[in-house]
Amino acid sequence: MDNFKKKFIEEATDLIEGLEKNLLALEQNPEDPGLIQQVFRVMHTLKGNSSMFGFDLIDHYTHDLETVYDLVRNKKLKLTREVLDVTLSSVDHLKLLLDENNYNDPDFLTLHNALVSRVSKLIKVETVSENSNESDQGKVSIQEIQEEKTFFIRFIPSIGIFKNGTNPLYLIDEIHSLGNAKVFVHLNKIPLLNEIDPLLCYTYWEIILVTNHNYADISDIFIFVEGESTIQIQSIAEDNLLDDDYFVSEITRIAKIQKDIGLATVQKIAEDAKKRFLQSKAATIKRDKVGLKDTSISSIRVSSEKLDSLMNLVSELVTTQARLSLFAEQNNIPGLTGISENVQKLSRQLRDTAFSIVLIPIENMLTRFQRLVRDLSNELKKDVVFVTEGADTELDKTIIESLSDPLMHIIRNSLDHGIEEAQERIKRGKPKQGKISLKAFYSGANVHILISDDGAGIDTDIIREKAVSKGIIPPDKKFTKKEILDLVFIPGFSTAKKVTDVSGRGVGMDVVKRKIADIRGEVEIESELGVGTTITIKLPLTLSIIDGLLIKVEETHYVIPLSSVDKIFAVERKKIYETFNNVLVLEGRQVSFFNIRREFGLPDGVQDIEQVIVINYEENRVGLIVDTVIGEYQAVLKPLGKHYKKQEMVSGATILGDGSIALVLDTNKIIKLFSKIENY
Amino acid sequence: MARTILIVDDSESIREVVSFTLENEGYNVLVAVDGKDALKYLDGKSIDLIITDLHMPEMDGIELIKEVRKMPTYQRIPILFLTTESQTSRKMEAKDAGATGWIIKPFVPAKLIAALNKVIR
Numbered sequence: 055m056d057n058f059k060k061k062f063i064e065e066a067t068d069l070i071e072g073l074e075k076n077l078l079a080l081e082q083n084p085e086d087p088g089l090i091q092q093v094f095r096v097m098h099t100l101k102g103n104s105s106m107f108g109f110d111l112i113d114h115y116t117h118d119l120e121t122v123y124d125l126v127r128n129k130k131l132k133l134t135r136e137v138l139d140v141t142l143s144s145v146d147h148l149k150l151l152l153d154e155n156n157y158n159d160p161d162f163l164t165l166h167n168a169l170v171s172r173v174s175k176l177i178k179v180e181t182v183s184e185n186s187n188e189s190d191q192g193k194v195s196i197q198e199i200q201e202e203k204t205f206f207i208r209f210i211p212s213i214g215i216f217k218n219g220t221n222p223l224y225l226i227d228e229i230h231s232l233g234n235a236k237v238f239v240h241l242n243k244i245p246l247l248n249e250i251d252p253l254l255c256y257t258y259w260e261i262i263l264v265t266n267h268n269y270a271d272i273s274d275i276f277i278f279v280e281g282e283s284t285i286q287i288q289s290i291a292e293d294n295l296l297d298d299d300y301f302v303s304e305i306t307r308i309a310k311i312q313k314d315i316g317l318a319t320v321q322k323i324a325e326d327a328k329k330r331f332l333q334s335k336a337a338t339i340k341r342d343k344v345g346l347k348d349t350s351i352s353s354i355r356v357s358s359e360k361l362d363s364l365m366n367l368v369s370e371l372v373t374t375q376a377r378l379s380l381f382a383e384q385n386n387i388p389g390l391t392g393i394s395e396n397v398q399k400l401s402r403q404l405r406d407t408a409f410s411i412v413l414i415p416i417e418n419m420l421t422r423f424q425r426l427v428r429d430l431s432n433e434l435k436k437d438v439v440f441v442t443e444g445a446d447t448e449l450d451k452t453i454i455e456s457l458s459d460p461l462m463h464i465i466r467n468s469l470d471h472g473i474e475e476a477q478e479r480i481k482r483g484k485p486k487q488g489k490i491s492l493k494a495f496y497s498g499a500n501v502h503i504l505i506s507d508d509g510a511g512i513d514t515d516i517i518r519e520k521a522v523s524k525g526i527i528p529p530d531k532k533f534t535k536k537e538i539l540d541l542v543f544i545p546g547f548s549t550a551k552k553v554t555d556v557s558g559r560g561v562g563m564d565v566v567k568r569k570i571a572d573i574r575g576e577v578e579i580e581s582e583l584g585v586g587t588t589i590t591i592k593l594p595l596t597l598s599i600i601d602g603l604l605i606k607v608e609e610t611h612y613v614i615p616l617s618s619v620d621k622i623f624a625v626e627r628k629k630i631y632e633t634f635n636n637v638l639v640l641e642g643r644q645v646s647f648f649n650i651r652r653e654f655g656l657p658d659g660v661q662d663i664e665q666v667i668v669i670n671y672e673e674n675r676v677g678l679i680v681d682t683v684i685g686e687y688q689a690v691l692k693p694l695g696k697h698y699k700k701q702e703m704v705s706g707a708t709i710l711g712d713g714s715i716a717l718v719l720d721t722n723k724i725i726k727l728f729s730k731i732e733n734y
Numbered sequence: 735m736a737r738t739i740l741i742v743d744d745s746e747s748i749r750e751v752v753s754f755t756l757e758n759e760g761y762n763v764l765v766a767v768d769g770k771d772a773l774k775y776l777d778g779k780s781i782d783l784i785i786t787d788l789h790m791p792e793m794d795g796i797e798l799i800k801e802v803r804k805m806p807t808y809q810r811i812p813i814l815f816l817t818t819e820s821q822t823s824r825k826m827e828a829k830d831a832g833a834t835g836w837i838i839k840p841f842v843p844a845k846l847i848a849a850l851n852k853v854i855r
Contacts, residue, residue, distance in 0.1 A: 058747055058750055058751050058754070061746060061747045061750060062747040065745060065746055065747050095789045098789055098818065099744075099745060099789060101818065102748075102816070102818050102839035102840065103745055103747060103748060103839075105839065105840035106747075106748070106751060106839060106840040106841070107747065113840075216810055217803075217809070217810065217832065218829070218832055218833065218834050219810050219811050219812035219813055219832075219834040219853065220812070220834050220835075220853065221812075221853065221854075224851065224852055224853060224854070224855060225852065227851075227855075228851065228852060275852070277835070278834060278835030278836070278852060278853075281826070281829060
């Protein structure tokens with residue numbers, strides 16, 4: 055800062071010298087508006103900059119001088135001899151003020167005060183009110199410590215808000231930073247597509263904010279836009295309304311139906327919420343008086359059979375609803391469409407609720423692994439710590455049940471083959487204590503579980519050697535590292551040089567892979583020799599119902615899980631059939647594609663426009679060519695039956711509204727299969 | 735990628751304080767001494783935000799803002815201007831010219847960053 059200060063002093067000295075010159079010129083031509091403007095500008099700059107660098111005396115002094123010249127500029131004050139005299143003495147004084155050593159000199163301060171009062175005399179009424187204002191502002195900032203309050207904010211940006219370079223989303227973000235906010239976005243003012251002007255802002259927001267900041271802090275957010283936009287900020291409760299279940303559910307419901315909530319409604323809901331709260335409080339007190347304990351239960355235990363049957367019923371409902379939708383569509387009966395759409399919405403909500411009931415956190419099975427690691431590391435005389443992250447990640451209970459064995463196996467492998475013995479670790483410069491970590495997290499409609507160790511890693515050369523000796527791969531063929539690592543998933547492949555009690559009996563990763571595939575999951579392995587191994591398991595959140603995309607190829611319906619669909623494009627037929635390398639350019643990027651007709655051995659399509667569904671496949675985007683895209687579809691997954699268990703492309707079947715059957719394609723598997731030119 | 739901010743001010747000390755603060759926050763900073771100088775930068779360089787003083791010789795802040803809003807590339811770039819508390823009328827004038835917001839002098843780094851957060855990320 056001292057550097058900046060020095061620079062400021064240099065600069066200010068220049069400014070003051072320039073000021074002196076201007077003042078002398080002004081003495082000759084007291085009416086010259088250009089000169090007056092220049093003097094004013096110097097005062098203004100001095101004032102603004104001096105306060106930045108802590109020269110408060112200059113700040114206050116030039117503030118008054120600025121006011122004087124503002125009055126002169128606006129012809130409210132005549133540029134008299136006295137004004138010029140005072141200003142010129144001020145110039146000399148300002149130079150002295152730049153030297154902070156002077157500040158301790160009592161004579162200097164006396165002089166300063168004398169000059170200040172001379173300047174103030176030049177200004178009469180205007181500044182008084184301004185000063186009292188400033189002291190008021192000082193007061194506001196003191197009483198900051200406040201309880202949490204709930205505010206209602208309605209922010210309707212002016213339609214041309216983008217033209218000033220404002221991005222209203224940043225303002226919404228800023229509201230979030232003040233506290234806990236529930237934001238309702240209203241899109242109902244967006245006109246029809248052909249009437250939209252993309253340069254205009256049609257969106258507006260209503261926000262419930264719980265914060266311990268005050269009104270001024272909130273309105274401060276909108277300070278840049280307050281002139282042209284409509285902003286309503288209203289305190290609606292002296293406590294945290296977002297903690298109130300009734301309030302939150304009611305306002306969410308209203309927002310869904312009405313599109314626009316409005317202050318009056320919010321206030322009414324807030325009042326109702328308060329009344330309900332008081333009533334329940336009164337009731338509790340009453341009960342307490344009578345001697346009864348609070349009987350409200352926050353959770354209940356339900357047998358898993360009941361849950362299973364609930365899930366079955368929901369599945370049936372979803373299937374039936376699909377029939378209803380179809381029926382409504384085919385028979386144009388007034389009113390039926392509305393009812394059908396409502397049923398669709400309700401069944402979707404019911405489905406989500408039912409799902410959330412059967413989801414349980416993976417934490418439940420983690421204790422078992424903790425124990426396993428402790429016992430095994432004792433047995434193997436290795437010092438290993440087991441760390442978990444994301445234990446609150448939830449999965450369908452049936453998935454958790456089938457997951458426990460494979461996970462156990464992977465952890466055993468890590469302990470036995472992965473983590474080196476203590477001496478070996480020290481030799482390699484690793485900490486003596488080995489580490490196995492399990493990390494679970496959500497990724498879209500999937501849950502990922504990562505098990506990593508900081509052990510020896512997998513030696514790809516050994517795997518390769520072994521695969522060659524077992525005749526699994528030809529000796530002269532080149533493989534990528536990933537392909538080599540994937541070999542461990544092939545049945546009968548076990549690499550451990552010595553067989554231990556714990557693992558390595560040849561029943562290996564292939565079983566893990568199969569078991570996880572049974573629950574529609576995938577396993578991937580990554581390893582760095584000497585650094586460690588990470589095994590990633592990707593699982594669907596749930597097994598029984600998925601959001602899918604219904605498509606049609608040659609009179610057959612298929613469902614593709616919506617979670618893996620990125621975009622859909624319509625492409626001319628010739629672009630697909632008249633190509634040699636199966637690559638399309640979509641949105642300026644190359645996308646390789648597979649034509650489902652060709653892959654399934656069907657005759658080529660004849661329509662002019664084909665649909666390309668772009669799928670997220672590992673890190674790439676891959677296109678699938680289909681005849682028709684029908685739309686979104688909630689697919690209740692039914693198993694295909696024993697005979698088809700071995701096929702990989704289809705993960706199940708679902709019943710459509712008209713009673714016919716659609717196969718649910720496992721996009722990852724089919725792309726993997728299509729892209730494999732030769733199998734091992 | 736780091737955002738690039740163009741600072742326009744005739745006062746060297748202000749330019750330095752602002753660039754020092756912003757560079758510490760990880761922004762790329764370009765400086766210009768007045769509106770005319772600033773326009774040179776706007777020809778070609780990619781800039782994400784302009785912070786300008788209002789009172790400057792040659793071309794002042796308001797004129798600069800008006801010029802910038804005429805350029806197709808920078809029609810909707812956020813522009814903040816530096817001003818003092820007493821200048822409310824100028825504030826509206828700058829706003830009408832197309833400014834996005836303002837920073838009131840004197841400011842501490844936190845206040846500068848707060849104003850920035852309203853307009854870019």
